[in-house]
Amino acid sequence: MTVYxxxxxxxxxxxxxxxxxxxxxxxxxxxxxxxxxxxxxxxxADVVQIAPDVSGPVASVAVKDNQWVNRGDVLYSIDPRWLKLAVSSAQAEVEARRQEMAMRQDAARRRAQIQGVISS
Structure with a gap:
């Protein structure tokens, strides 16, 4: 008998x-x-964090994904315009400090010359 x-x-x-x-x-x-x-x-997993010495946008990446790299290999390059701007800014700051130093030296020299003079 079949059971359904x-x-x-x-x-x-x-x-x-x-x-x-x-x-x-x-x-x-x-x-x-x-x-x-x-x-x-x-x-x-050999994953390391990397950071550049100077900041700026990345111009090119010299390695491929999962590529083996050695110490000292160039991994990417930063856009050089940012570095040039930073150098120009630093040079302008140096020149401003030189001008300020010259002005203060001139003022000190004038004060030394008139030290014995009394004004009323």
Whole structure:
């Protein structure tokens, strides 16, 4: 004698199979999140932060993604216009300080010359 499942029984069996598959998928996902796995069994990250000596926009990048580099290799270049502006600004500041120093020396020299004079 052949036993046929009722419509409700078929739905319950399908729902149970989907729930079991979802539970298994969740358990496997949770395990993968806690212990990452790679095909060769090794994970390594050699990532370093880099910063330039001068600020400015990057003009060009001399390396490709995941390329091996050595100490002293040029990785990128900064737009030279920013450096030239910084040098010009520093030179202008130096010249302003020289002018101020000359003015103060002149004032000190005049004060030294009139030290014995009394004005009323």
């Amino acid at each position: 499942l009722t419509l409700l029984g078929r739905y319950a069996l399908t729902l149970g199979a989907v729930a079991a598959a979802a539970l298994l998928a969740f358990i496997l996902w949770k395990q993968e999140a806690q212990t990452p796995w790679t095909r060769d069994g090794r994970m390594r």
